[in-house]
Amino acid sequence: MTSRWMALLLMTRLLAAAVAVLLLVVHRVTAHDPALIAAVIAYTAVSLVVLSRVERLQLAPVAWLLDGVAVLALVGASEDWRSPFYVLMVTALILPATGLGFTRALAWGIAFTSAYLGVAVYTDLDADTLESSIRLETIATHLMVPLVVVLALAYAADVLERLRGERLRSERLAVQSERQRIAWELHDSAKQRVHAAHLVLSALQGQVSGQQAELVGHALSELRSAGADMDTSVAELRTPLEGRSVERLLGERVAELAPASDAQITLTGTVGELPAHIAAHTYRIGAEALTNAVRHGAAQRVRVTLARNPSTATIEVVDDGRGLPAIRRPGSNGLRSMRARADTIGAQLSIGPGDDGRGTRVTLTLPTRPQEESSHA
Amino acid sequence: MIRILIVDDHPAMRAGLTAVLRGEAGFVALDAATSATDLWPALNRTRPDVVVLDYHLPGDDGLVLCRRIKRQIPAPAVLLYSGYADASLTIPARLAGADGLINKSAPASELYDAIRRVARGERVQPPLSRELLGRAGSNLQAEDLPILGMALEDTPIGEMAAVLGVEPAVVSRRIDRMISQLKVDVPAPCSSR
Numbered sequence: 001m002t003s004r005w006m007a008l009l010l011m012t013r014l015l016a017a018a019v020a021v022l023l024l025v026v027h028r029v030t031a032h033d034p035a036l037i038a039a040v041i042a043y044t045a046v047s048l049v050v051l052s053r054v055e056r057l058q059l060a061p062v063a064w065l066l067d068g069v070a071v072l073a074l075v076g077a078s079e080d081w082r083s084p085f086y087v088l089m090v091t092a093l094i095l096p097a098t099g100l101g102f103t104r105a106l107a108w109g110i111a112f113t114s115a116y117l118g119v120a121v122y123t124d125l126d127a128d129t130l131e132s133s134i135r136l137e138t139i140a141t142h143l144m145v146p147l148v149v150v151l152a153l154a155y156a157a158d159v160l161e162r163l164r165g166e167r168l169r170s171e172r173l174a175v176q177s178e179r180q181r182i183a184w185e186l187h188d189s190a191k192q193r194v195h196a197a198h199l200v201l202s203a204l205q206g207q208v209s210g211q212q213a214e215l216v217g218h219a220l221s222e223l224r225s226a227g228a229d230m231d232t233s234v235a236e237l238r239t240p241l242e243g244r245s246v247e248r249l250l251g252e253r254v255a256e257l258a259p260a261s262d263a264q265i266t267l268t269g270t271v272g273e274l275p276a277h278i279a280a281h282t283y284r285i286g287a288e289a290l291t292n293a294v295r296h297g298a299a300q301r302v303r304v305t306l307a308r309n310p311s312t313a314t315i316e317v318v319d320d321g322r323g324l325p326a327i328r329r330p331g332s333n334g335l336r337s338m339r340a341r342a343d344t345i346g347a348q349l350s351i352g353p354g355d356d357g358r359g360t361r362v363t364l365t366l367p368t369r370p371q372e373e374s375s376h377a
Numbered sequence: 378m379i380r381i382l383i384v385d386d387h388p389a390m391r392a393g394l395t396a397v398l399r400g401e402a403g404f405v406a407l408d409a410a411t412s413a414t415d416l417w418p419a420l421n422r423t424r425p426d427v428v429v430l431d432y433h434l435p436g437d438d439g440l441v442l443c444r445r446i447k448r449q450i451p452a453p454a455v456l457l458y459s460g461y462a463d464a465s466l467t468i469p470a471r472l473a474g475a476d477g478l479i480n481k482s483a484p485a486s487e488l489y490d491a492i493r494r495v496a497r498g499e500r501v502q503p504p505l506s507r508e509l510l511g512r513a514g515s516n517l518q519a520e521d522l523p524i525l526g527m528a529l530e531d532t533p534i535g536e537m538a539a540v541l542g543v544e545p546a547v548v549s550r551r552i553d554r555m556i557s558q559l560k561v562d563v564p565a566p567c568s569s570r
Contacts, residue, residue: 196393202484260511
């Protein structure tokens with residue numbers, strides 16, 4: 001945004017400097033015109049080069065203040081408030097007017113105009129000026145111009161800023177609706193076909209034996225992985241993790257589950273940085289294990305421990321509840337989808353009894369590259 | 378013989394289900410319906426024992442249809458068949474009067490088992506938990522909670538109305554309201570907001 005205003009400053013200040021030099025050459029203004037010409041050329045060059053090179057100075061009030069003092073000093077040096085440097089002086093308002101926000105920009109403009117009035121009094125603004133109506137009108141105009149410039153620029157900057165916000169918002173909405181559409185297509189069509197293929201193939205189980213059974217089992221596991229991939233993608237598209245870490249997301253899940261449960265839930269450790277799609281699967285496996293512990297385990301305590309070693313990352317969810325049922329709960333999909341997700345990312349999922357044989361322990365171990373490498377990836 | 382009516386909007390799912398059920402002894406897969414519109418004619422024509430009902434359908438969803446199917450006399454058993462968020466569907470499925478709830482990722486053997494059990498009048502669903510009840514409770518109005526409690530105990534609507542001292546139609550409306558408040562979100566083609 002500032003680059004636009006910097007360009008305006010560059011153009012107007014070069015033009016104003018040229019006008020000043022021309023006036024000084026054509027009209028004799030003071031006894032030391034050559035020095036003034038040298039000063040305005042030097043100051044214009046230095047100020048523009050420094051401000052363009054050091055971008056953070058474009059938004060630094062100290063730089064604006066120094067710039068203002070310098071141009072007012074030039075006006076003072078020309079010994080007349082109707083100075084050849086007047087337009088140059090006005091250009092010093094561009095950056096503060098556009099960088100401060102409307103109200104504060106206006107205050108800056110008033111302060112600047114007052115300083116200019118001070119310089120005018122110091123040069124030759126006196127009782128005579130106030131008695132001559134033409135000179136009075138000229139000084140009034142000279143005082144109004146900086147205020148009008150600040151008002152116009154501050155207003156323009158404000159409108160542009162709002163337009164930019166509006167554009168960002170509509171872009172975000174467009175992205176969101178596109179994500180919704182993709183999620184819907186994945187869920188509504190591709191996923192249904194995968195379900196259908198899995199169902200049909202699973203009907204063969206028990207009817208074939210030996211190597212064929214192995215092949216069917218392999219194909220079924222691939223289909224389950226495909227389904228898990230789609231589930232994670234759909235979930236990602238609808239509520240993206242947006243780069244949040246696995247531990248932070250699990251922390252949010254704990255905060256969601258805690259009020260509706262008797263269990264004391266603790267969460268410690270970190271799995272470090274993981275590639276995005278692995279993090280998405282990892283989080284959803286961890287969240288499922290945690291939800292199962294809270295939902296079905298009747299646990300007093302649930303402990304979630306995350307750890308990162310040189311070549312693996314682990315998530316362990318241990319509860320002291322009633323443990324896994326001997327037979328599968330009908331209609332439940334949780335364990336199946338956890339296993340499918342673990343397969344997808346090449347991780348190991350082990351589910352067994354918890355401490356002292358009570359409750360359940362779910363451990364997910366996923367291979368990782370050393371942390372330095374993965375953060376470069 | 379268990380006569381089964383399939384309701385699913387996706388052709389691959391309808392074909393797959395029909396093929397799998399036809400291959401299993403003791404099952405008769407009737408013509409499948411794709412949505413609410415052709416469900417009623419099919420229901421009247423075939424009089425099935427079990428309806429395998431997709432949750433996510435265009436127009437009225439599986440829960441709404443399930444409520445209407447279960448109002449028929451005699452009503453077939455309804456097995457809700459969902460590819461999405463199963464455990465959180467447990468309570469709305471109970472409220473809608475579904476006899477069973479099974480995920481679409483279940484292998485055929487589990488589906489056969491579930492169909493046989495609902496046909497015998499058993500209930501097939503993930504267990505209810507404190508966490509699920511707590512979440513449902515916080516999404517519902519306090520005045521509806523007694524109805525939820527009674528519905529989970531399989532209290533008939535007439536009895537609920539008598540206990541609460543209101544018309545059965547009021548109880549029925551409140552159950553509809555609870556179902557719509559507990560609906561499980563599925564991805565929609567475009568965001569309505």
